[in-house]
Amino acid sequence: MLFRINKFEGFIILVIGCFIMFSCYNKAQLTKESKGWPTVEAQVISTNMIEEEFFPLNYLGLKWKSQVTYSYDVAGTNYTKDIEKSLMNHARAEKFIQKYPVNEKLNIHYNPENPDEMVFDQGIHRELYLSSILGIGIVVAGLLLCL
Numbered sequence: 001m002l003f004r005i006n007k008f009e010g011f012i013i014l015v016i017g018c019f020i021m022f023s024c025y026n027k028a029q030l031t032k033e034s035k036g037w038p039t040v041e042a043q044v045i046s047t048n049m050i051e052e053e054f055f056p057l058n059y060l061g062l063k064w065k066s067q068v069t070y071s072y073d074v075a076g077t078n079y080t081k082d083i084e085k086s087l088m089n090h091a092r093a094e095k096f097i098q099k100y101p102v103n104e105k106l107n108i109h110y111n112p113e114n115p116d117e118m119v120f121d122q123g124i125h126r127e128l129y130l131s132s133i134l135g136i137g138i139v140v141a142g143l144l145l146c147l
Helices: 008-034 091-100 126-146
Strands: 039-051 064-074 077-088 105-111 112-120
Touching: 008 112, 008 126, 039 091, 064 091, 064 105, 064 126, 077 112
Parallel strands: none
Antiparallel strands: 039 064, 039 105, 064 077, 105 112
């Protein structure tokens, strides 16, 4: 039996690809905007590794999510945020958490007009490039399936 995808399913794939590309664009723009933002010292409060249940890629071992919780103060107001990385195997998730021990001090960049908006790392990393390429591939596949 041959697997067939109808035009509606192709459209859904196209929308998913557009969402991925839009998310990558927003992250790149935020990183670019944050270059002039002030910095403040944040402190790591906790770290956690979470095994994600019922995730489609569990069979590949990519079922771990690392979470680093930290807090910072701006103008007397305390903010608490999480850094999360998903789709990792156990070793990568553990390595990510080990980079941020509890009580570690971090410098973050915050938006002076909205201190709740911040950037932890101003670099554009391999994950963003790979996600962008994945998004483009999914958009192309969705377009081809819609034809």
